[in-house]
Amino acid sequence: MHSVSTSDVPADVPPDVLGRAIRLLVLVGEHPHGITLSALARESGVPVSTSHRLVNSLCREGLVEFEAAGKRYKPGLRLFQLGQQAGQVYGFAGTALPVMQRVTRQTEEATLMSVLDGTRHLYVHYVDGPQPVGVRSDPGRHGPLHCTSMGKVLMAFAPDDVRTDLLERVDLTPHGPNSITDRDVLRATVARAAERGYATADEEHHRGLRAVAVPVLRPDGSVFAALSTAAPAFRRDMDDLIALVPLLQSAASELGVRLPAR
Amino acid sequence: MHSVSTSDVPADVPPDVLGRAIRLLVLVGEHPHGITLSALARESGVPVSTSHRLVNSLCREGLVEFEAAGKRYKPGLRLFQLGQQAGQVYGFAGTALPVMQRVTRQTEEATLMSVLDGTRHLYVHYVDGPQPVGVRSDPGRHGPLHCTSMGKVLMAFAPDDVRTDLLERVDLTPHGPNSITDRDVLRATVARAAERGYATADEEHHRGLRAVAVPVLRPDGSVFAALSTAAPAFRRDMDDLIALVPLLQSAASELGVRLPAR
DNA sequence: CGGGTTTTTCCACTGAATGGAAAAGCTATC
DNA sequence: GATAGCTTTTCCATTCAGTGGAAAAACCCG
Structure with missing residues (x-):
């Protein structure tokens, strides 16, 4: 038996799709000039392949946009739209x-x-x-x-x-x-x-x-x-x-x- | 046997957490004066208990806010914030x-x-x-x-x-x-x-x-x-x-x- | 008070999400 | 143009997170 065994990273938090997706969304928002997949995975702590799938889902919904030249993810138009609506409400x-x-x-x-x-x-x-x-x-x-x-x-x-x-x-x-x-x-x-x-x-x-x-x-x-x-x-x-x-x-x-x- | 049986609603689309969550998010955005859980579930086609869990997750992340008096869900501050950042980028x-x-x-x-x-x-x-x-x-x-x-x-x-x-x-x-x-x-x-x-x-x-x-x-x-x-x-x-x-x-x-x- | 509605909790079941690994690209550097 | 290191993308067997029916709790109104 290893002391810390199975998982070496700090916590063993339950994955939780939504929470992760939103963490990614926030990260994308924080990088005005776009962020690459690997950076996203690194900074969020979400495994690359999972990040890949999640960010692409966000793209499908228009919350994130993928800049093909440069392979960078940027905040999408839908996000702006939702934010505007929220602004109205507030x-x-x-x-x-x-x-x-x-x-x-x-x-x-x-x-x-x-x-x-x-x-x-x-x-x-x-x-x-x-x-x-x-x-x-x-x-x-x-x-x-x-x-x-x-x-x-x-x-x-x-x-x-x-x-x-x-x-x-x-x-x-x-x-x-x-x-x-x-x-x-x-x-x-x-x-x-x-x-x-x-x-x-x-x-x-x-x-x-x-x-x-x-x-x-x-x-x-x-x-x-x-x-x-x-x-x-x-x-x-x-x-x-x-x-x-x-x-x-x-x-x-x-x-x-x-x-x-x- | 009923003619349409098991599922009466059009499609039998795969659940897909993220897609659903975002559908809920958009619905919340479309209702400036807040929307109740049941309305949310009805309009989105997502079962009540699932809607409940998902919207509450969105609340936890600040994308949606819950107005306790009135039991209504409204767009949250985090949504506004992300939208502003997206606006900057655009x-x-x-x-x-x-x-x-x-x-x-x-x-x-x-x-x-x-x-x-x-x-x-x-x-x-x-x-x-x-x-x-x-x-x-x-x-x-x-x-x-x-x-x-x-x-x-x-x-x-x-x-x-x-x-x-x-x-x-x-x-x-x-x-x-x-x-x-x-x-x-x-x-x-x-x-x-x-x-x-x-x-x-x-x-x-x-x-x-x-x-x-x-x-x-x-x-x-x-x-x-x-x-x-x-x-x-x-x-x-x-x-x-x-x-x-x-x-x-x-x-x-x-x-x-x-x-x-x- | 009692019937209808909405919100919230519970939990056994299962297929959707997971992530390691490998393949496919992409850029340097020598 | 071959080698090495990096990123992106695809694949798939495993499993556990998400699911949703159902029941309980809270609420509402006449």
Whole structure:
């Protein structure tokens, strides 16, 4: 008898077609320029021949596309379509972008919107500022909660149980020079944000980047999203950004009123 | 013995977890206000207990969300996220919206963008016109090829083999008072669109709705999408819309140059 | 309360999914 | 152009994950 015997890899998790297929789907999504079969198999831990069959099934359904030249798998059109429909349901479509566009026109800086997704936040919308130098952030990516203005706001206005839970669990890896790394400091900061109605981040996520964020609240008072203005530090000091809070708040309430009550 | 016996439903297709799961996923996507388990099972043809297990797996992965009050399944956040990533890959994100916004500001009518998806087209972006009365169209939905300006353009500029194939296969169900119902007429109309560089639709899709569309071409000359202006018939006659073609074309070429070469 | 509907759990059966292995390609490198 | 290393694709005997009927639980409404 061998000590670890039959299986050498960490776990002996039950295969589970669907779970695996989705893991593959996510991997494909994470590789904008396409990913090869072997890379897929390697990164997912699913045996090559099984990966092959599964990804091809996903292709048949249009969720994944196969780029014959290059032998690479890319996200498919059906995935985009389903995502759009999901966006409609969540209320991301419609008014959000036009309103954000207006905010950008007034602030002359980038405007961002995120929702809470587990222990991170998901960038949902992004409107570029007019300036050549600005903030870039792609919808569909995740950001940390503890060192972004939107993350703090989302925690501050989350239901009590969720907030306490998050404040205990969030990862405190520093991302920028001023990242909060102490859980108690974070707790205090979030409490302050809840009082004031907005949160800031001063080079906490990226060196040279400052931001303010306010919550977008549903008619029933629950948080839907965070709305934020972000700017390079050399162009705006923290007070400049805080001065934009009323503007953000009015945009946020405009967005909030039209949302489904949860 | 019963005449049809054992299985009364059409086929005895092999179960196939993934296929079924995705069918369920699509169904969930099609029901913005959520769908119940039994409806899901009924509409998909998948036995209730199996549907139950599969949808719950999809929930575990975040592709579907379960609204406990109301016992309804809705599209999940992960689905939105994956869709956004897919949109990035396709080049739907980024410049498209700002440019379309500008077009709308100039035309004062709604601007739309679609891509070819099988024998239909998929609405990808939509920018509202400023007027109270206007065209509504949700990204993520499909439209017919034979009676929309974007459909005609997409066919006209598709590779030869695809075009001939589509012209033989597209469904010619009339949707508006002037829908083309004759395959040869459609062929001629599409040929004309290819020559002129734009296509029109005059109350062919909906009564009281007119539109023009131009192709968005990649640097290598292949079609990427169609860009369109749509307006209520009472406000714009066909010549008004045709007058907008140059404007649309310049926007289209602006969009086209930045696209990956296929 | 009781009949109808929907959701959830259970479990014995089985054929669909599995994955190792080998074949077929594809690119270098010498 | 032969050799070696890599990736993709196909094949198939084995088996265990997925299946679905049925029953239980929860729910709903008149």
